[in-house]
Amino acid sequence: MNRLKEFIISYGGLKLGNHTFEYDVDDKFFACFEESELSRSLVHIAVSMEKTERMLVFNFLLDGFVEVVCDRCAGEFDLKVNGEETLIVKFGEEAIEEDDNVLVLPHEETRIDLSGVIYDYINLSIPFRRIHPENDDGTSGCDPEMLERIEALKPAEPTDQRWDLLKNINPEN
Numbered sequence: 001m002n003r004l005k006e007f008i009i010s011y012g013g014l015k016l017g018n019h020t021f022e023y024d025v026d027d028k029f030f031a032c033f034e035e036s037e038l039s040r041s042l043v044h045i046a047v048s049m050e051k052t053e054r055m056l057v058f059n060f061l062l063d064g065f066v067e068v069v070c071d072r073c074a075g076e077f078d079l080k081v082n083g084e085e086t087l088i089v090k091f092g093e094e095a096i097e098e099d100d101n102v103l104v105l106p107h108e109e110t111r112i113d114l115s116g117v118i119y120d121y122i123n124l125s126i127p128f129r130r131i132h133p134e135n136d137d138g139t140s141g142c143d144p145e146m147l148e149r150i151e152a153l154k155p156a157e158p159t160d161q162r163w164d165l166l167k168n169i170n171p172e173n
Helices: 027-031 115-124 144-153 161-168
Strands: 008-010 017-026 041-051 055-069 076-092 096-099 102-106 111-113
Touching: 017 027, 017 115, 027 041, 027 115, 041 115, 055 115, 076 115
Parallel strands: 076 102
Antiparallel strands: 008 111, 017 041, 041 055, 055 076, 096 102
């Protein structure tokens, strides 16, 4: 059974106008992508599609969480993801990607698979640097034991011996 089948929209039989679709993306969705770093997640995707004679305009609303690894303490935590994206689908002679958000499909095509687009939009909503959010009291949400271990294993910074003699100079003399 193809788990991504539900993300295929057959727009050929739909009337002109607005149409809505809703998806809940979870672990099973990300398991379908070999390169995915994400496993535990739950993201609700609301898609509105406006169909005209010449194009399709998709608006995506993302809201949920994905489990990521903290770059500071290596602990896992749930990162809130949300955002809005727009995809414009035009019709032409052959399938090409004009831009990040503009896709051209052949005139004969009657359906579109949104799974890859949704996968990309979720991954793009994750910040490059992933760090535990702060606690309610303003302290770091990172694992304090791990932070202490990392600090203890940190190598001592080498000093330039030419400057060490200047540290002994007393400016008051």
